[in-house]
Amino acid sequence: MRFMVMVKADESIENGVMPSAEELAEMGRYNDELIKAGVLLAGEGLLPSSSGALVKFNNGTPTVIDGPFTEAKELVAGFWLLDVKSKEEAIEWVKRVPCTDGVESHIEIRRVFEADDFIAS
Amino acid sequence: MRFMVIRKADEETEAGVLPGPELIEAMSRYNEELVRAGVMVTADGLMASDQGARVHFSRTGKTTVIDGPFAEAKELIAGYDIFEVDSLAEAIEWVKKWPVEDGHGNAEIEIRQIVEADDFGDAMTEENREFTQRLRDLTDGRAKE
Numbered sequence: 301m302r303f304m305v306m307v308k309a310d311e312s313i314e315n316g317v318m319p320s321a322e323e324l325a326e327m328g329r330y331n332d333e334l335i336k337a338g339v340l341l342a343g344e345g346l347l348p349s350s351s352g353a354l355v356k357f358n359n360g361t362p363t364v365i366d367g368p369f370t371e372a373k374e375l376v377a378g379f380w381l382l383d384v385k386s387k388e389e390a391i392e393w394v395k396r397v398p399c400t401d402g403v404e405s406h407i408e409i410r411r412v413f414e415a416d417d418f419i420a421s
Numbered sequence: 422m423r424f425m426v427i428r429k430a431d432e433e434t435e436a437g438v439l440p441g442p443e444l445i446e447a448m449s450r451y452n453e454e455l456v457r458a459g460v461m462v463t464a465d466g467l468m469a470s471d472q473g474a475r476v477h478f479s480r481t482g483k484t485t486v487i488d489g490p491f492a493e494a495k496e497l498i499a500g501y502d503i504f505e506v507d508s509l510a511e512a513i514e515w516v517k518k519w520p521v522e523d524g525h526g527n528a529e530i531e532i533r534q535i536v537e538a539d540d541f542g543d544a545m546t547e548e549n550r551e552f553t554q555r556l557r558d559l560t561d562g563r564a565k566e
Contacts, residue, residue: 304467306498321544328552335555342463342560344503345536346425352533353509355516360526362517374496376427376533381465391474391486399478410498411472412465418439
């Protein structure tokens, strides 16, 4: 089964603070471990919400709101797509994500639909 | 440039309501248009948050696991697309054509730019460029499937 693992943003990420070369390398090594284990399907990082937008539909009519958006903790800063056997296995991988020392991090794990999940409906 | 196009959750997606035939048809037509235009890279839908979990890392690196569901449906994500376009404006134009059948015409879609190797500046060493390229190859591999 597939899980989407999302790193939540924080103020520093939303302010455009980029990782150091060493932090990037540490994440690269972690990603390589996921690849070697055959569990990584995709992974991407996002720029701060200031380079984004929100399209809100109201009874079919779209309104566009430019970023940045408040509530940094609810925003996504990056994600992995994992193919694992269980939620527990996903959690075990997530516990090993290299998080920056001295900084609190929140990572959300969400199960991804497979085509078969829609056929039953 | 690439954008992650995020369909925000709502009470129905969080309640596990699956899309009906009309929505599936409208969404398939929209997705086909995106594919034909060379805009769509990949897409996925997420199950309600009761199938998920959160891992919290403290400042000292201690982890705490919290099982779903999570409150605040509007802050959660119900699905995403990845678009390859020339500008944010082009991504917005595509999102404005999102099927009105979705969310009964009240869907909220967040558009976020995906980071590229050059955005990292001096931190993008030769080694890190290789790490980053291996990740990008995975995404592109999915796009070809």
